Amino acid sequence: MTDRPALTHIDAQGEARMVDVSDKPATERIAVAEGRVIMSPATLELIVSGNAKKGDVLGTARIAGIMAAKKTSELIPLCHPLALSKVVVDITPDAALPGCRVQATVKVTGPTGVEMEALTAASVACLTIYDMIKAVERGVRIDGIHLVEKLGGKSGHFRA
Template sequence: MSERPALTHIGASGEAHMVDVGGKAETVRTAIAEGFVAMQAETLEMILVGNAKKGDVLGTARIAGIMAAKKTHELIPLCHPLLLTKVSVDIEPDHALPGLKVTAMARVTGKTGVEMEALTAASVACLTIYDMAKAVDRAMTISGIRLMEKSGGKSGDYKAQV
């Protein structure tokens, strides 16, 4: 059994600190995360045809996810503020669920990864979908928020098992 890597944000005495990335090389780093919002088929149809009382659910969720990625360092303790070069949030219907699949991508040329930015974007986009449709379907569930892949940096590439 291989040893687990040490936690980088916690010192030997348990004190929290922001990791010093000053000596790391700048590389292009990309991360993709996903999440799902399950809902009643009627709720999905209402969103897809654009009849939600609060407005454009999909467009608003995309913008919310992008904004969240840009503010990740303000939301998650010890995250570095990053000069993101690209953030995208794609939302597609999954009629088998029924519901919506959210895929968020974050990219940076920098000294630290963007996994948290992609995960935050996916999470907030899912929360926004819930918020905008909760008046008609409070039983919606958000699930499956996870890192799908990442590239760049010292730790190399990662791709989730499907």
């Protein structure tokens, strides 16, 4: 049998639990996550030109991602509520996809990381883009949602 790290959200009896972070030092922690929304060139042009029926797709998705980061502990049962100090959601139209690249950066000074907040922000921003263009194109695809980078905390620096 190989030594594998234990899952931190499972106790000795196999029950789900919230990790106790009260003894961990508060340090600066940053996480970056990204995803892509793939669509037809015509749909991307609607977004870029500002002519989507529902309004400002990129601005709405950006705000939705920021709001989602702040609500992560309400959506993911074992996440700690955090006082986030920074949430940035950048959305870049990319004709080569064609579609939009979404990147979320989240920062906190605290005893636990913000990977879930960054992933939630990127996911919800992608979902919002989908919601705002689904009437025009049903075949839109969301993919590639992943953690790009994490800094701070005991485990140090991670880059995908």
